[in-house]
Amino acid sequence: MSKKGKSAKSSKSARKAKAPARRTARSLMAVAASAKSGVKERVASLNEVTLAASDQDANVTRALDILGNDNEPAEVRMAALEALQTASFSVVAFAPVRGEYLATLRKVATDPNAELRESALGVLARNKDGFAQQKLLEGLQDPGKALVPTETALSLLSFDPHADAYNVARRIASAPPSDDARQEALRLLSADATSAPLFEKLLLDKSEKREVRQLSAAALHSIAPKKFQKRARELVFDPSEYPDIQATSLAAITNFSDPEALANDEPLLKRVDSLSEKSPAKVKQVARRFMTKFKR
Amino acid sequence: MTVDVEIQINDSTNPRARFLTWAPSPCRIRVRNPAGITTPFVSLKISGRSTASGGAVQFRAGATGAFSDSITLTVSASGNTAPFFSAGKFGRPSSSNGDVTIEARSGTTLVGSVPVMVRIRKNANTLSAPERDRFLEALAKLNNQGTGRFSDFRDMHNASALGQAHGAPGFLPWHRAYLLDLERELQAIDPSVALPYWRFDKAAPNIFKPDFMGSSDNLGTVQFNPGHPLTFWKTDTVPGIKRRPIPAFNVNLAPPGVIDEAATLALGTQYKQFRGMEGNPHGRAHTRFDAISFLSDASTAPRDPLFFLLHCNVDRLWAQWQKANSRFDQAVAAAYDENPAFPVGHRLADTLWPWNGVTSRVNPPSAPGGTLAPSPGVGAPGLQPRVRDMLDYRGVVSAASRMGFDYDDVKFV
Numbered sequence: 001m002s003k004k005g006k007s008a009k010s011s012k013s014a015r016k017a018k019a020p021a022r023r024t025a026r027s028l029m030a031v032a033a034s035a036k037s038g039v040k041e042r043v044a045s046l047n048e049v050t051l052a053a054s055d056q057d058a059n060v061t062r063a064l065d066i067l068g069n070d071n072e073p074a075e076v077r078m079a080a081l082e083a084l085q086t087a088s089f090s091v092v093a094f095a096p097v098r099g100e101y102l103a104t105l106r107k108v109a110t111d112p113n114a115e116l117r118e119s120a121l122g123v124l125a126r127n128k129d130g131f132a133q134q135k136l137l138e139g140l141q142d143p144g145k146a147l148v149p150t151e152t153a154l155s156l157l158s159f160d161p162h163a164d165a166y167n168v169a170r171r172i173a174s175a176p177p178s179d180d181a182r183q184e185a186l187r188l189l190s191a192d193a194t195s196a197p198l199f200e201k202l203l204l205d206k207s208e209k210r211e212v213r214q215l216s217a218a219a220l221h222s223i224a225p226k227k228f229q230k231r232a233r234e235l236v237f238d239p240s241e242y243p244d245i246q247a248t249s250l251a252a253i254t255n256f257s258d259p260e261a262l263a264n265d266e267p268l269l270k271r272v273d274s275l276s277e278k279s280p281a282k283v284k285q286v287a288r289r290f291m292t293k294f295k296r
Numbered sequence: 297m298t299v300d301v302e303i304q305i306n307d308s309t310n311p312r313a314r315f316l317t318w319a320p321s322p323c324r325i326r327v328r329n330p331a332g333i334t335t336p337f338v339s340l341k342i343s344g345r346s347t348a349s350g351g352a353v354q355f356r357a358g359a360t361g362a363f364s365d366s367i368t369l370t371v372s373a374s375g376n377t378a379p380f381f382s383a384g385k386f387g388r389p390s391s392s393n394g395d396v397t398i399e400a401r402s403g404t405t406l407v408g409s410v411p412v413m414v415r416i417r418k419n420a421n422t423l424s425a426p427e428r429d430r431f432l433e434a435l436a437k438l439n440n441q442g443t444g445r446f447s448d449f450r451d452m453h454n455a456s457a458l459g460q461a462h463g464a465p466g467f468l469p470w471h472r473a474y475l476l477d478l479e480r481e482l483q484a485i486d487p488s489v490a491l492p493y494w495r496f497d498k499a500a501p502n503i504f505k506p507d508f509m510g511s512s513d514n515l516g517t518v519q520f521n522p523g524h525p526l527t528f529w530k531t532d533t534v535p536g537i538k539r540r541p542i543p544a545f546n547v548n549l550a551p552p553g554v555i556d557e558a559a560t561l562a563l564g565t566q567y568k569q570f571r572g573m574e575g576n577p578h579g580r581a582h583t584r585f586d587a588i589s590f591l592s593d594a595s596t597a598p599r600d601p602l603f604f605l606l607h608c609n610v611d612r613l614w615a616q617w618q619k620a621n622s623r624f625d626q627a628v629a630a631a632y633d634e635n636p637a638f639p640v641g642h643r644l645a646d647t648l649w650p651w652n653g654v655t656s657r658v659n660p661p662s663a664p665g666g667t668l669a670p671s672p673g674v675g676a677p678g679l680q681p682r683v684r685d686m687l688d689y690r691g692v693v694s695a696a697s698r699m700g701f702d703y704d705d706v707k708f709v
């Protein structure tokens with residue numbers, strides 16, 4: 001815990017030479033909670049404070065009050081959220097106030113400030129909070145109710161993917177409002193076993209964006225690894241394929257294929273041998289790794 | 297036939313035990329073939345031979361005293377072993393397995409040698425490309441398809457289990473065991489790997505590049521170079537890693553709001569004070585990433601492999617503090633915060649979950665991963681370590697407590 005001492009803000013050089021005098025959590029929170037302090041000073045105090053939820057003092061309550069009060073400046077509330085989120089890592093000590101923290105975040109989830117909404121929903125979604133998931137889904141189904149941009153909502157739903165989210169994601173992927181939204185919809189679907197044919201199609205489509213094809217490779221590898229290995233082998237042989245995709249495919253074969261089957265795959269060994277001699281640098285590098293691993 | 301001697305590192309002939317740290321390793325030498333020896337004893341000179349950028353080793357004959365570059369031992373010709381000690385030379389860690397050789401000479405004749413590695417946890421930002429790639433390959437293999445052994449490390453740190461490890465004094469010992477377990481699993485895949493650490497109080501731009509832990513795109517999806525071993529990283533059901541620095545954190549600079557090493561070490565000379573580092577720098581380092589990032593919540597943090605580099609630095613800071621204040625001995629009150637009021641798992645005599653197999657402390661009840669991975673070179677901290685077993689990691693109080701890891705910037709003496 002921080003040492004008692006006067007709130008000396010030592011100079012940079014003095015800081016280096018000696019440990020800084022640390023202000024107590026109580027004095028820092030007094031500054032943070034006071035409307036008389038400037039916004040900058042309040043943010044700085046919240047950035048410095050270490051909240052120990054087990055203490056019976058009012059520090060955590062003060063931080064929660066700031067976070068939940070929409071009359072407070074947004075920067076100060078964000079700093080309070082960060083300090084609380086930091087304290088939440090001390091799970092045992094934080095347990096008594098966890099309920100109140102989550103309740104405050106649910107309130108902040110519909111705040112007029114976009115950054116606060118997103119951060120609150122982020123913490124809640126990572127804790128698989130049903131209220132947050134419901135709000136995020138509603139916003140995707142009815143853009144008038146959206147609390148965060150489409151891609152953010154999809155990204156947050158991917159912490160606990162389930163059928164309802166897959167349905168919305170599938171719809172967005174087929175008629176996306178933006179590239180970012182499509183990318184996140186696909187990322188969410190990469191946990192959905194029924195989406196294998198979609199990713200197979202995207203992986204093989206040379207007109208697709210590089211990011212989408214890379215994501216499709218990872219998705220297919222995840223949900224249909226045998227199918228992906230077969231496709232990856234084809235891509236390695238395709239002379240018109242992009243080096244990025246070929247390197248990714250070859251890396252997947254190198255790392256995940258059945259070594260015995262590979263040892264008997266003469267055409268592949270020959271192909272990779274030639275790629276290890278003559279191909280773009282990124283392909284060559286992976287081809288050489290393959291050869292060191294499988295050359296007899 | 298000529299004279300031939302056998303050199304045992306960590307008192308073992310197993311090649312997998314041929315790893316040294318800054319702490320003294322017990323070694324033995326014996327005459328395997330006495331051909332040509334006419335006296336009952338033979339004088340053998342033991343020294344190290346390093347490659348250009350390789351590790352360097354030093355020796356002493358007994359359990360105490362100064363180390364030197366070479367020692368001469370009188371060894372029985374009948375095959376009885378003679379003990380000696382060997383350690384890495386501080387500042388000269390290895391960069392690959394076997395890049396330093398321990399040699400034995402009779403006169404000028406080489407009569408025995410073994411390749412060894414001074415295996416040390418290093419700063420990730422300055423890791424060589426081969427060291428970095430070996431680490432990444434081993435990590436990718438351990439997490440193969442999001443199943444297998446790595447998922448146990450996920451489950452050990454998930455929401456229901458977090459109370460075992462956080463918010464009380466057991467935080468540092470628990471995470472030391474956790475990292476050691478993971479490191480030993482990586483070493484079973486590639487014995488040359490040591491966990492690197494992320495110094496979160498310094499600029500570490502190389503860690504955030506697409507050839508290492510990846511760069512974050514605008515959606516916070518981590519991007520790797522094509523063919524990178526972590527391209528297919530998957531945890532739970534969703535492939536990929538979400539990690540986006542908060543706007544104030546430029547990854548080419550040190551993250552703001554995280555107290556530096558000097559300030560961390562100055563938290564106090566009592567463990568009770570020092571363990572406040574769980575908030576800052578530890579918690580603050582986690583929350584230098586925004587609301588969509590795995591790292592910024594305790595329940596999702598281990599889904600990002602950067603988590604292990606972050607925690608390796610937390611453990612290194614504890615090691616620095618232990619060294620600075622002589623806090624390796626669990627019998628010294630200031631070395632730990634012992635109090636019967638703390639929950640089970642946070643008192644010195646308590647065994648640590650999940651390695652103890654106890655399933656009644658967590659909900660849902662489970663103890664993933666089995667016992668702690670053993671090491672071919674050292675016996676500690678055992679398969680089911682207690683809190684108190686995790687303090688003396690380099691065998692300062694008792695040589696048998698040595699765990700076989702060390703940090704590049706934490707001196708032994």
Ligand SMILES: [Cu+2]
Pocket residue numbers: 089578582597607
């Ligand atoms: Cu942590």
